[in-house]
Amino acid sequence: MVKKTPFRLSILAFVTAVVFTPVWAENTGIYLSDLPSRPVSNLDNIPTRPANNYSVTDIQKAKRQLSATEMKDIDSLIKAARDNQNATADRATDTVKDNRKMMGEMPEYKNTDELVDDAVRGALAKSDMTNEKQNKPAGDFIYILVSASLSDAEITDILKLYDGRTDIALVVQGAKDKKNLLDELTHWQKLSFDSKSSLVVNLDPTVFKNYNVSSVPTIIHEKDGELVARVTGIYDIAYLKDKTGDLGVAGPAVGVVEKNLIDELQESVAKLDFDGMKKKAIDNYWPRQVFQEFPEATKRATRTIDPTVIIPQNITSPNGDIVAKRGRFNPLTVMPFTIKLIFFDAREEWQRQFARYQFEHTPASLTPILVTTNVYGDGWQTFRDTKKEYGDFARLYMIQPGMAEHYGLINVPSVVTADSKRFINDEYSRKDFEELK
Numbered sequence: 198m199v200k201k202t203p204f205r206l207s208i209l210a211f212v213t214a215v216v217f218t219p220v221w222a223e224n225t226g227i228y229l230s231d232l233p234s235r236p237v238s239n240l241d242n243i244p245t246r247p248a249n250n251y252s253v254t255d256i257q258k259a260k261r262q263l264s265a266t267e268m269k270d271i272d273s274l275i276k277a278a279r280d281n282q283n284a285t286a287d288r289a290t291d292t293v294k295d296n297r298k299m300m301g302e303m304p305e306y307k308n309t310d311e312l313v314d315d316a317v318r319g320a321l322a323k324s325d326m327t328n329e330k331q332n333k334p335a336g337d338f339i340y341i342l343v344s345a346s347l348s349d350a351e352i353t354d355i356l357k358l359y360d361g362r363t364d365i366a367l368v369v370q371g372a373k374d375k376k377n378l379l380d381e382l383t384h385w386q387k388l389s390f391d392s393k394s395s396l397v398v399n400l401d402p403t404v405f406k407n408y409n410v411s412s413v414p415t416i417i418h419e420k421d422g423e424l425v426a427r428v429t430g431i432y433d434i435a436y437l438k439d440k441t442g443d444l445g446v447a448g449p450a451v452g453v454v455e456k457n458l459i460d461e462l463q464e465s466v467a468k469l470d471f472d473g474m475k476k477k478a479i480d481n482y483w484p485r486q487v488f489q490e491f492p493e494a495t496k497r498a499t500r501t502i503d504p505t506v507i508i509p510q511n512i513t514s515p516n517g518d519i520v521a522k523r524g525r526f527n528p529l530t531v532m533p534f535t536i537k538l539i540f541f542d543a544r545e546e547w548q549r550q551f552a553r554y555q556f557e558h559t560p561a562s563l564t565p566i567l568v569t570t571n572v573y574g575d576g577w578q579t580f581r582d583t584k585k586e587y588g589d590f591a592r593l594y595m596i597q598p599g600m601a602e603h604y605g606l607i608n609v610p611s612v613v614t615a616d617s618k619r620f621i622n623d624e625y626s627r628k629d630f631e632e633l634k
Contacts, residue, residue, distance in 0.1 A: 283515065333422035339365045340404050340417040341432050345373060345381070346451040347413060349388055355414075355432050356394035365434070367398045370405035371458035381455075402458040412450040483576030489601065491542065491570050494608040494624040502605040502620040504528055527618060534615035536564050540596070541610040543569040543579050543586075551610045551630045553587045563614065567593045568600070570609055 341359075343352060352367075359365045369385065372378040385398035404410070408417060408424070414432040418425040426437045430448030437444070505527045512521040521531075539555045541548040552567055559565040567587060572579040572595075583593045600606065604613045604620055611624045625633070 333419070334364075335421055337364060337425075338419050339434055339437075340401075340419070341365060341367050341434075342405060342410050342413050342415040342417065342453075343367055343369060343398070343432075344413045344451070344453040344455055345369075346454045351414075351432075352385075352388050352398070353392045356389055356392040356396050356398075358432075359396050359434075360392075360394040362396065365396065366401070367396060368401040368404055369398060369455055370402045370410075370453060371400070371455040371461060373455050375456070375458075375461050400458065402460075405453070405457055406459055411453055412446075413453055414450070479577070480575070483572060486576075488571050489596075491540075491601075491606065491609045493542070493545070493548075494610065494626045494629075496624075496626050497629045498608075498624040500605055500607075500622050500624075502603075502622065503618070504620060529615055529618055529620075533617070534620070535562065536566055536614075538566050538568055538604065538613040539610070540568050540570060540604075540606055540613065542571050543593075544571050544573045547627055547630065548610050549586050551625065553591075554630070554634065555610075555612055556587055556591055565591075567591055568596050569593060570596050 341355060343355070355367060372381045374381075382398075382400060389397045404417060408415075408427065410417075410429075412429050415427065415429045416432060416434055416437060417427050418434075418437050426440045426442060426444060428436060428440075428444040428447050430446045430450040436447060505525050508521055508523055508526045511519050511523050514520055537555070537559050539552050541552045543549055543552075556565045556567060567583075569579065580593055583591055587593065605622045606613075608624050610630075611622055613620055613622050615621060
């Protein structure tokens with residue numbers, strides 16, 4: 198895009214030339230009277246602009262129709278500006294949430310029953326099988342239940358007969374051998390392909406389960422997920438016209454040879470050793486964790502950490518308000534740090550005592566947070582002992598990645614607070630703690 202010089206600059210240059218020309222001429226010793234003049238012609242013959250009937254008001258109201266290309270450029274610029282604004286607003290929000298998110302995601306102790314309960318509830322919430330009417334088609338719909346006990350020729354006849362119907366589904370309930378489920382489903386799809394039918398054979402064990410179907414062919418007519426009519430022994434849906442209820446057996450039927458997939462899954466689940474799996478998962482959690490070792494503090498020490506960052510450009514909210522100006526930015530000036538972080542190694546008894554002392558001697562204006570850098574026993578024991586070691590109102594967290602660097606943690610135990618501009622990290626040795634008590 199060619200950058201055009203604003204018209205105001207041209208006016209400024211013209212005015213400057215007019216205003217300062219006499220001064221230039223005087224300073225150079227050249228006078229206007231000395232400059233050659235153009236011969237004067239007949240002024241009556243000077244061309245003029247063609248007359249028009251437009252008033253100043255009319256001209257101001259007149260608007261040029263923008264071209265499609267210009268409109269596209271304008272839309273692109275507006276979109277780019279909004280995207281940039283939204284991106285900077287998101288970054289500002291993320292910056293404000295970082296510390297709180299870090300603390301909020303810290304794991305808390307749960308016993309084994311609670312862990313299993315959470316897992317089961319989550320699995321049930323995501324399972325389609327928890328609601329038998331879920332995803333049922335609206336209006337009239339017909340299921341034709343089939344099985345490998347029917348011949349391929351019969352299945353092909355059904356596929357051809359109802360080719361193009363979107364209100365009919367052929368369904369099987371599973372496989373004769375779950376190890377060969379994929380092969381059996383592939384066979385059904387091959388029959389559909391060879392018959393050149395748009396109808397396919399679907400796997401739907403819930404229909405068989407809901408209507409307790411053990412013989413095929415069986416036709417199920419539903420409306421809005423509710424049974425209208427059913428019949429076994431035929432696959433001509435015209436038989437159900439204007440009929441309701443269970444019509445029994447109206448023709449030759451054969452038994453279903455496939456196992457219901459739901460029953461297969463339930464049997465597999467029943468064979469699982471949940472107690473063993475649960476114990477293995479819990480026992481393996483802490484051995485997989487990698488702990489950063491922090492030396493024990495040997496003397497009283499205080500260090501400060503300046504959280505100031507450099508912002509390359511203004512950060513604005515979606516409505517255009519400036520959240521943070523370009524330049525140096527200290528988040529503590531915007532969001533006061535009202536937390537007292539107590540870092541310690543829970544393996545050391547005296548540090549556990551130190552943590553409890555600091556927790557109980559926290560000013561009302563601050564919220565104490567206990568953070569251990571390591572665990573003892575089986576790992577879970579560290580958190581099971583929370584109330585016993587630190588009081589009824591205490592909660593214990595595990596140190597999270599990045600916390601040590603963020604708060605300047607070098608030795609333990611240490612207590613991190615903040616003033617209006619910086620974090621303050623106070624380290625205590627065992628001797629300092631004894632004197633403190």
